[in-house]
Amino acid sequence: MTLHAFRGSALHYLEDPLTHAEHASEFIEDALLLVEDGKIKALAPYAELRHKLEPSVKLVDYSGKLLMPGFIDLHTHYPQTEIIASYGKQLLDWLNNYTFPTEAKFSDASYAKSIAELFIDELLRNGTTTAMVFATVHKASADAFFEAAAAQNLRMIAGKVLMDRNAPADLCDTAESGYVESAELIEKWHGKQRLSYAVTPRFAPTSTPEQLHSAGQLLQTYPDVYLQSHLAENHDELAWVARLFPKARDYLDAYEQAGLLGSRCVYAHGIHLSESACERLAESATVLAHCPTSNLFLGSGLFDMQRISDAGIRYALGTDVGGGTSFSMFRTLAEAYKIQQLQQHSLHPHQSLYLATLGGARALSLDHLIGNFLPGKEADFIVVDPQATPLLSFRTAQCDSLTEMLFALTTLGDDRLIYATYILGNLAYLQER
Template identity: 55%
Template sequence: MSIEHAKRKIICADILDFLDDPSIAGDDAVRYFEQGALVIDQGKVLDLGAEKDIVAKYADITEVVRHDGKLLVPGLIDTHIHLPQTEMIGSHGEQLLTWLTEYAFPTEKKFADHAYAADISKRFLDELLRNGTTTAMVFGTVHPESVDAFFTEAQQRRMRMIAGKVLMDRNCPEDLADTPELGYSQSKALIEKWHNVDRLAYAVTPRFAPTSSHEQLAACKQLLDEYPDVYMQSHLSENIEECEWVDKLFPASDDYLGAYEDAGLVRKRAVFAHGIHLSERELISLAKHQAALSHCPTSNLFLGSGLFNLKACEKHKVTVGMGTDVGAGTSFSLLQTGSEAYKIQQLQGENFTAFKGLYLATLGGARALDLEGSIGNFTPGCEADFVILDHHATPFLSFRLQHAKTLHERLFAIMMLGDDRCIEHTYVLGDCIYQRDAQPQFASSNTTPLREVS
């Protein structure tokens, strides 16, 4: 499928993006144009600046789209989310290991059915767009059908998506288990079919260390060595009981991350979700190997997993992105996810600004996915994925923002009070693909009703 790019156009709005991490570069990290303009050519950013300068410079461009009084930000990037857990979001709380057994595994069994996986994929992607998310790193299930269905739907929407078939060969239900050989062959076939097709990329996906044998982790390394530009995604140090379990299953390894290190999986383009209970050794190793963490605050609070030490990651220069971790995470909204991240830092006596929250959901996410220069901000040449935020999405938000005096105060109020209602438009490659209060182009209501699959 070839991608048809948007023709040249100018988008006018207040524009905000980031050139660096604001916790490191301070105010120099923030780029803001009140009454700015973004120039798009062939689906990519051509130029950015004040509206008066851009309109004069590009007087030949006749298509000008106005979002006056609205805030234009880069498309949001979710670095950890589960496709099959869409329908079970908000299931009554258990801690991680029980929650997997009671809720996650039974739901994932349904994805052996391709039609069912396609139904959920449509709803899942529509919900991402409704929340302003244009890029995500996604777990499928052990079934290759789940990844096929997902990539097919993502390709139609021209979204940048990274996904993979889950690998599990132990400590899981028998009908969700594969083998090192089967997991390798099915993953290889999916890589050959989908990796680097349009805006899609593949991630080798061992669920977490306890559900993969040493032989299966070795097969993961083999895939990564054979296809050096594919991703690797897994879970790391989410729950105390989980960490103790890993110690028993991998007694020869230094620690939880050591189990992945010994298998050769800690490397650039490896993204580990959570990373709550990490030692200094593990943080140093993550930075050394250029691996990244996905911070998943709503999930960590919902499952009672613990408090993410963002300051330690900053100290050791570990790359961090933001993840919703649906369905243990309780919202597709990265605005709501930022709100919970703020509270987690408050509980540790640390400061967390709205700039840091939006950075993690844009440029920080791009860096975690090794995609800086392609997405994450409006540097010329970047793909033109962006979101229009509405300051007046609800009567109360409109009232609250009347009393906001600075850009940060306005952005912080949106992060704390906002949700999908604040997303007025979502653009992919310069084209509007979602508009609030309008029938979406890929409406889930047009799909067939969900069917129970035994």
């Protein structure tokens, strides 16, 4: 057995701050985190644990820095890495002018491999240790991502896109071929190391009813896989779905009729939802991924976190790279705060960081494995430097409380805050200075 010890301030969440305000978090100003064989062994004040350490155990001292569980990204597209920050279009134009031409390149397995490795490096540099990821329609693109994730022993979820209409011919599969290739990928990758598969129809307009039903059949055949797609992001998209699915009572029903709701189904956005759709999402335990930088960049609308919470819908956060404008969960949290401010709701920093860690793990039904520092959890964690920039150093020195410091971090922070990222207790990224 291999034991590693890390000293620093530590913060993690035990419950949702919305429902357990007094006991949701644990903060230890001078903590010792023990990791044994890749899993959390203990977290306690340094003064309590230091005398129990054998002299042979190496102590990594991060005093002055903050240890936190790794961030969890519910929605992102690795093939869109190269089109992040492309100018000036809303959703449907973005797809036709940027996304589809770029994704056509991913029929080349070596090209897909190079982008997958770059994408994963960016995740780790930004402190994201688990993500739910779209590949392209090409089977090779999913293989490339899983191979890159497996090489670093990451806990990741991904899938090949299903798309059999309203897209360029070289980016379309069929209901049958999409089923067969997805099943082959599930058999190859799902449950291997720390990897999981997500059945991935891009969104209702680019799949026929037949393909959506074949996706539902995959969920029935492989009940422990995930499903990921998009829902109610843009007003033009809603009108298009209504024309394409005239028998559906609303956008959600296009998926519901195919059996694509449930606790392992994650839909990005969910901005423009009827009361009925909210009720059905809650009843089915279906998850929404709030993607604030993407919603603002593409002009899609404002996610109403208060309404979604009150409806009892499960949700957490996604970067949605490349419609989203940053890999950084800190940048994502800053924009999430502003979106709620525009709706007269103040997002507390504890709620933000909960959503980025334990809340994300719960949304993915992975909180028995990741999301906080309870003993037995997998030791994916980050080291945050509150003095990462001159402004942060100055601002955090003025903070009189933990809450104030966390709010400064979630407002001013970006990738520079991530000093180090650990996967299963092993260093995966260290900032060069």
